[in-house]
Amino acid sequence: MNRSPNNVTIDLSALKDNLIKIRELVGKKTKIMGIVKSDAYGHGLIPVARELEKNHIDSLAVDYLSEAIKLRNAGVNIPVVILLGIGTPQEAKKVAGYDLIPIIYDIESARILSEVGKRSGRAVKVYLKIDTGMGRLGIDFRETGLFVKQLKEMNGITIEGLFSHLSSADEQDTLFTNAQIENFKKAIYVSRRLGLKLTMNSLANSAGIMRYKKSHFDIVRPGIILYGGLPCPDFVNPPSLRHVMAFYSRVMQVRNVEHGTSISYGRTFFTDTSRKIAIISAGYANGLSRSLSNKGGLLIHGQKARIIGRVCMNLTIADVTGIKGVKKGDRVCFLGKEKGNAISSDDIARWADTISYEVLCSLGSRNDREYIN
Numbered sequence: 001m002n003r004s005p006n007n008v009t010i011d012l013s014a015l016k017d018n019l020i021k022i023r024e025l026v027g028k029k030t031k032i033m034g035i036v037k038s039d040a041y042g043h044g045l046i047p048v049a050r051e052l053e054k055n056h057i058d059s060l061a062v063d064y065l066s067e068a069i070k071l072r073n074a075g076v077n078i079p080v081v082i083l084l085g086i087g088t089p090q091e092a093k094k095v096a097g098y099d100l101i102p103i104i105y106d107i108e109s110a111r112i113l114s115e116v117g118k119r120s121g122r123a124v125k126v127y128l129k130i131d132t133g134m135g136r137l138g139i140d141f142r143e144t145g146l147f148v149k150q151l152k153e154m155n156g157i158t159i160e161g162l163f164s165h166l167s168s169a170d171e172q173d174t175l176f177t178n179a180q181i182e183n184f185k186k187a188i189y190v191s192r193r194l195g196l197k198l199t200m201n202s203l204a205n206s207a208g209i210m211r212y213k214k215s216h217f218d219i220v221r222p223g224i225i226l227y228g229g230l231p232c233p234d235f236v237n238p239p240s241l242r243h244v245m246a247f248y249s250r251v252m253q254v255r256n257v258e259h260g261t262s263i264s265y266g267r268t269f270f271t272d273t274s275r276k277i278a279i280i281s282a283g284y285a286n287g288l289s290r291s292l293s294n295k296g297g298l299l300i301h302g303q304k305a306r307i308i309g310r311v312c313m314n315l316t317i318a319d320v321t322g323i324k325g326v327k328k329g330d331r332v333c334f335l336g337k338e339k340g341n342a343i344s345s346d347d348i349a350r351w352a353d354t355i356s357y358e359v360l361c362s363l364g365s366r367n368d369r370e371y372i373n
């Protein structure tokens, strides 16, 4: 069998170090829920979850019931939260059977879960999703009281805490995030006055963890910083994190081309002198954004080379004129470290006008993954 020339490596020791860093940032009293949705941001759901559990993370969160069941079937025992909740009685039964914690954001799903909880004789744990300003899933924070009053009449569910999401904690302007934090406090206050205990309130994502201590509440929810990325490419004053993912490819051919040669589809690049170019065996089908055409960079022999012309489905071209001894079969680093130089997912995100989340999910899901450390 032909081994792919492209591979993603996942360094589990970096994941562990990032978790330790997050613990330092939030302090001992605050719990940590690791966000492992979307195949752990492309890093592999099960290996990542196992490593986090081994290093005493408090809980995990995924988007769907199916992901949560995969975790249980792999022997993951810590609490698992389903961020997008459930919709049917069959799903509710599975939630109870696998001891999972869905988010609820409407009365219908609360009723379904309450019925299952009553019938099984063991209350189903839930979180209430409150919209404090994200403008997405949830109950408007001003309607928290109304919602809680309806839930209080139901048996068979235990409300662990309120849950809300920050929309712009990575941005310089702090006004809106501070307002979201205040709205969340109001929702907690109202719920407690109505008799809810609420021991697990949760608001902070990675940006909240790094920039707003007062957004931490009982349990924080880091995603991107667990994997060593940042919420936006130009995040100010980031803590030192380690990149968990690296992506390598190979040189397929080295050519000397003359001045005025057009490179790749659409002839968007012409050499201005005679150049040495390397044709590399990875393209957008391997998760490299086509937006890196004429913008991105990579490392060969630890030296930076720029991408020229359009990124193709399975090939990319780089100008390696200044790099000595490049030959067929040489390793190419698109993401990661090589001989003292590095390219981060935030560098790639900046070149491609996106965010590190998309870079990691794309590369991680489209290539063979190898786990190290």
Ligand SMILES: Cc1ncc(COP(=O)(O)O)c(C=O)c1O
Residues within 6 Å of the ligand: 035, 083, 165, 204, 205, 206, 207, 221, 222, 223, 224, 225, 231
């Ligand atoms: C509800 C919720 N909480 C936490 C996170 C983690 O966010 P981040 O990766 O920015 O830390 C996400 C990710 O989008 C999310 O949807």
